[in-house]
Amino acid sequence: MKIKSQRDFWSGMLFLAVGLGFAWGATEYSFGTSAQPGPGYFPFGLGVLLALMGALVLFKALTLESEGGDPIGPIAWRPLLVIIAAITLFAVALPRLGLICTLPLTIILASLAGQEFRLRDVLLSCVVLTAGSWALFILGLKLTLPVWPVFLNI
Template sequence: MKIKSQRDFWSGLMFLVAGIAFAWGATEYSFGTSARPGPGYFPFGLGILLALLGGLVLFKALTLESEGGDPVGAIAWRPLLVIVAAIVVFGVALPRLGLACTLPLLIVLSSLAGDQFRWRDVFVTSIVLTVGSWALFIVGLKLTIPLWPIYIGG
């Protein structure tokens, strides 16, 4: 079988493998019922959906002809490393700095991965996402995420 789109083939394969891995990992948790889903219910369903999406993209890559074979370009190392570093900083800083300080820090660091950095856009995005995250996770879902740094005591 001939690969007709390299880009779709590799992305479909990545989605398929990640979906199967997540669905398989979710089988270690209780599923519960449809009325009262357990902790494995949502990740299993999401993993299956991701695997199905990967299968569709993989099928497209093997059946539909694309111009020039749609080759995969070079890996963009700088954005990849900046985003991974920003996520690590977020995970380390959240318990110490709280959501109100850590989320804007994550957004600023993640924005550095792109070519078009504008402070105004980063500022607006930080405010909207921080307020939205506070409303959703702390107020709405009542999760015990610290809002302020530990030395403020809020």
């Protein structure tokens, strides 16, 4: 069997492996019932769904011809490292700086991963995403996340 698209093949393999891993890991938790799902119900369903999507992508990679075999290009190290740094910054800064300061910092750092950087667009994203996150997580879901920096004692 010949791989007709390297990108689709490896993407499908990744989705399949991660989906099966999550589904298998979810079997350690109680499933509950459809009316009252347990903690394993949702992750198992998502894992199976991701594995099915991976199988479809894998099937496509093995059956549909793509131009030049659709090779995988070089790894984009800069965006990969910047996004990992942004996620790490969020995890470290949230308990100390709160949601209002941490989200804009994370958005600004993550925006440096791309080739285009427009300060106006980044600032607009900061305002919209911070306000939306506050409304969703603090007002809507009533999560106990720190909103303001610790040193302000608000």
